[in-house]
Amino acid sequence: MKTKEKILNAALQLYNEQGIRSVTTRHIAASIGLSGGNLHYHFKHTEDIIRALFNELASAYDDLMLNAQQASINLATIDALAAISFQLVNKYRFIFINFVEIANWIPEIKASYGQLIQKREQQFVSFFDALAQHGIFRDDIPTSNKLGLVKQFFIISDFWLSHNELTRQYRGEDALNDYKKTINLLLWPYIKRFE
Amino acid sequence: MKTKEKILNAALQLYNEQGIRSVTTRHIAASIGLSGGNLHYHFKHTEDIIRALFNELASAYDDLMLNAQQASINLATIDALAAISFQLVNKYRFIFINFVEIANWIPEIKASYGQLIQKREQQFVSFFDALAQHGIFRDDIPTSNKLGLVKQFFIISDFWLSHNELTRQYRGEDALNDYKKTINLLLWPYIKRFE
DNA sequence: TCAAATTTAGAACATTTGTTCTAAATTTAG
DNA sequence: CTAAATTTAGAACAAATGTTCTAAATTTGA
Structure with a gap:
């Protein structure tokens, strides 16, 4: 699975579970063992x-x-x-x-x-x-x-x-x-x- | 009007206008010329x-x-x-x-x-x-x-x-x-x- | 194969946020 | 009137956040 897809899946899961209020790009990145910097390379x-x-x-x-x-x-x-x-x-x-x-x-x-x-x-x-x-x-x-x-x-x-x-x-x-x-x-x- | 009421009115207006996402306690306080510290005295x-x-x-x-x-x-x-x-x-x-x-x-x-x-x-x-x-x-x-x-x-x-x-x-x-x-x-x- | 392009980690940064602290001003009560 | 209680402003702080930067690692393609 491409990194971009992985990010989207992880984001969807976290947003659904914890609400957009408390989920940050760092959480999303961490949940799939990705660096924050890298996430923002894929999604500015x-x-x-x-x-x-x-x-x-x-x-x-x-x-x-x-x-x-x-x-x-x-x-x-x-x-x-x-x-x-x-x-x-x-x-x-x-x-x-x-x-x-x-x-x-x-x-x-x-x-x-x-x-x-x-x-x-x-x-x-x-x-x-x-x-x-x-x-x-x-x-x-x-x-x-x-x-x-x-x-x-x-x-x-x-x-x-x-x-x-x-x-x-x-x-x-x-x-x-x-x-x-x-x-x-x-x-x-x-x-x-x-x- | 008591300060507490003023805060609640201001908060209601700002939340309605701008959404809870972008309104902070500082905004609320500022909108009625109140210090942030004072707001948190009334609402911890x-x-x-x-x-x-x-x-x-x-x-x-x-x-x-x-x-x-x-x-x-x-x-x-x-x-x-x-x-x-x-x-x-x-x-x-x-x-x-x-x-x-x-x-x-x-x-x-x-x-x-x-x-x-x-x-x-x-x-x-x-x-x-x-x-x-x-x-x-x-x-x-x-x-x-x-x-x-x-x-x-x-x-x-x-x-x-x-x-x-x-x-x-x-x-x-x-x-x-x-x-x-x-x-x-x-x-x-x-x-x-x-x- | 090897140079160019892409992807990655991690540090760095400026800003913001909620909250606390302190000391002064104001109000309240006796 | 004055001492105590309440209210206030503003500084201070730690944590978090979105984003950027840099340099290394990896992949791609000719």
């Missing part, structure tokens, strides 16, 4: 590490959305996509936990997230429409409500983790199940019938 | 400032819940409570934006928030039940779904602000309206009829 500034990790996340999301487009239109698909989405949120948890702080610190990330959201928004609305055409989703939902539902989706999928950290602190399977349940419940009142 | 540790601000928030929430218990059971009440809740989230925005980080840093806050959530949870379920008895809310909702709805409520009211910061960045009236709209839409599919 601390932000560069975070930027790189965010880019990993963003491109993983792109893949997810590509898969979603090819998936069949039914409720099992939603469940499967929720599982993948959960894995991503979980893998890059420190980003979601410090999203605003990071976004204000590194403006590129804010812009990039804005674009991501826009892309996802369109996809979700299309997906809901498709569900309605398949008779799964209620077809009497005004567009503005559909957009509102998408917003709820985003808030809950991005911040379920933070809420969980503050309350039940589910881990592993339990966490995934609660995440899925919360997401599904959002859809529940809009669903016409179960398959 | 930085955490003590944050703890005090969180306590303000928690007791404001207690008041809010007290009011809620005495309010009449209808949709206008929800709207009014949402407005007050929004003002609180907005006033102490830095807490909501850094909730997990702060809670892990100051365990007392984590515990205190856990208790707050539990109290609120019970109240919400009772309120939904009351709405159902008044024929406003659907009465065919299983308890587990009602609890899930409450969870959605909490996530969205606590993190709407973070999401807003990352996306549209509504301010003032626009922000309040979007917040209310998002909260109301959560209830919308559960409502039987409009008054």
Whole structure:
């Protein structure tokens, strides 16, 4: 594994475990037996590490959305996509936990997230429409409500983790199940019938 | 105004404006023409400032819940409570934006928030039940779904602000309206009829 | 093979941060 | 009024942090 990759992996692990507040470039370097000077040879500034990790996340999301487009239109698909989405949120948890702080610190990330959201928004609305055409989703939902539902989706999928950290602190399977349940419940009142 | 209050006000303003990441006790002191040494005479540790601000928030929430218990059971009440809740989230925005980080840093806050959530949870379920008895809310909702709805409520009211910061960045009236709209839409599919 | 490029460790630096200390100023109480 | 308590400013300190510098080690490529 290239040193750059090693640094990114170590940084991700430490940020996730200990929070961006208490992890420094020295800690990251030390955790893989690297000198501080060397770390800064690969990543001149601390932000560069975070930027790189965010880019990993963003491109993983792109893949997810590509898969979603090819998936069949039914409720099992939603469940499967929720599982993948959960894995991503979980893998890059420190980003979601410090999203605003990071976004204000590194403006590129804010812009990039804005674009991501826009892309996802369109996809979700299309997906809901498709569900309605398949008779799964209620077809009497005004567009503005559909957009509102998408917003709820985003808030809950991005911040379920933070809420969980503050309350039940589910881990592993339990966490995934609660995440899925919360997401599904959002859809529940809009669903016409179960398959 | 007592120095202690001045410090808390200044700290709140700076944390909200610039984020906990970049605000130090020296900044807070300087912003009100106070020496650093004096600030630490009033608040020995930085955490003590944050703890005090969180306590303000928690007791404001207690008041809010007290009011809620005495309010009449209808949709206008929800709207009014949402407005007050929004003002609180907005006033102490830095807490909501850094909730997990702060809670892990100051365990007392984590515990205190856990208790707050539990109290609120019970109240919400009772309120939904009351709405159902008044024929406003659907009465065919299983308890587990009602609890899930409450969870959605909490996530969205606590993190709407973070999401807003990352996306549209509504301010003032626009922000309040979007917040209310998002909260109301959560209830919308559960409502039987409009008054 | 061997010179050039890359990678590395470790010292060095300026700045910042939270906190403490000290001594003076101010307020409070009897 | 005055002695005690409180509050204040400002210096001082140790630790930490991001970053840079230097020189050695290692790798690469012709």
